[in-house]
Amino acid sequence: MANKKKYFEFGGEMSLEDFIFHFKLNKKLIIIFTLISGALGFFYGSIVPPDYHGEVLISPSKVSNLNAVELRSTAARMLFDDFFDKETLLECHTNQSTTESVNNKAMSRIVKISVDGDYIKIEMNSRDKNIINNCLNKVSDSINKNEHLIFNQLRDEKQIDLQLNKEKLKLFQDFIESLTLKEKNSLNFNGEEFQKYTLHQLIVFDISQKIMSIKLDIIKIQRDLSPLKTYQSYGLFPIKIEKNYFPSPQLGLLLGIFLGFSLSVTATLLKSSWFN
Incomplete structure (x- = not known):
């Protein structure tokens, strides 16, 4: 597992295998954060009046x-x-x-x-x-x-x-x-x-x-x-x-999922980099 620590270093290279390994280690946090962000995006798209x-x-x-x-x-x-x-x-x-x-x-x-x-x-x-x-x-x-x-x-x-x-x-x-x-x-x-x-x-x-x-x-x-x-x-x-297409519940959901997934993956990568 020594080679798995290389991508935790800030600025280090990361392969697809490293990413899958990282996702498995932090999947619970990433999924929860992604679902919460998607729900918030859907809620925002529902309450904001259409333009x-x-x-x-x-x-x-x-x-x-x-x-x-x-x-x-x-x-x-x-x-x-x-x-x-x-x-x-x-x-x-x-x-x-x-x-x-x-x-x-x-x-x-x-x-x-x-x-x-x-x-x-x-x-x-x-x-x-x-x-x-x-x-x-x-x-x-x-x-x-x-x-x-x-x-x-x-x-x-x-x-x-x-x-x-x-x-x-x-x-x-x-x-x-x-x-x-x-x-x-x-x-x-x-x-x-x-x-x-x-x-x-x-x-x-x-x-x-x-x-x-x-x-x-x-x-x-x-x-x-x-x-x-x-x-x-x-x-x-x-x-x-x-x-207009934005805002809408569907678009808010998709945007929330995308941002939630991206931010959660980035946050867990930074956390792993700091602690290793």
């Missing part, structure tokens, strides 16, 4: 298939004092008792707003699923409200431009019609009348080109204002709330 993670994706408002608001500016604007109203702040700051203690900077530590591809991603962690659901709904409403103001302005500008083009088109068409009518009434002409006729034709040709251009502009604006290219922001999916 939840919630997230929602928002498709931003678009006008002419372009974002009404630059995505990254939305995440930055949440630091401004007027981005979230008091109702939203209180909904997310459930641990706060007064409105004076809540603000947008504190809000940025509770709710994370980031850019995920072409969408705005809102995330939040809490031990209460209702808090996550209510808070993310309020934050989504605040983002939609801010985007809708800019969206409505840009859409109204497009609609005004469309209306102006339609009025311009009607004026040109009426003018062409009046010139054509004069031309029909002046079929018999010579000299000066022929020059007038030629001038009329040139004017008609020029205005016809303008009419064609206006029609193309109208078609483009109408396509830009179609629901496929112009729409207000909306939640892409319902709010998704998932339970």
Whole structure:
């Protein structure tokens, strides 16, 4: 058994055979300590409230298939004092008792707003699923409200431009019609009348080109204002709330067993090293 004492020396090498021999010598202490640690881990995982993670994706408002608001500016604007109203702040700051203690900077530590591809991603962690659901709904409403103001302005500008083009088109068409009518009434002409006729034709040709251009502009604006290219922001999916893996009774049990076994083996090795 002389060779069995070698691994007891601090810093000495230890083979698998040495480890098995050591475990047999101290199995009662190691098993008891491991079971106690596993039970404590299971108990901790059972009494600690579960932690939840919630997230929602928002498709931003678009006008002419372009974002009404630059995505990254939305995440930055949440630091401004007027981005979230008091109702939203209180909904997310459930641990706060007064409105004076809540603000947008504190809000940025509770709710994370980031850019995920072409969408705005809102995330939040809490031990209460209702808090996550209510808070993310309020934050989504605040983002939609801010985007809708800019969206409505840009859409109204497009609609005004469309209306102006339609009025311009009607004026040109009426003018062409009046010139054509004069031309029909002046079929018999010579000299000066022929020059007038030629001038009329040139004017008609020029205005016809303008009419064609206006029609193309109208078609483009109408396509830009179609629901496929112009729409207000909306939640892409319902709010998704998932339970985080830790803590849980099963994970607490496994972690307790692992730590208990590791610590008990280490402690008995150190004890053997000190006493030999």
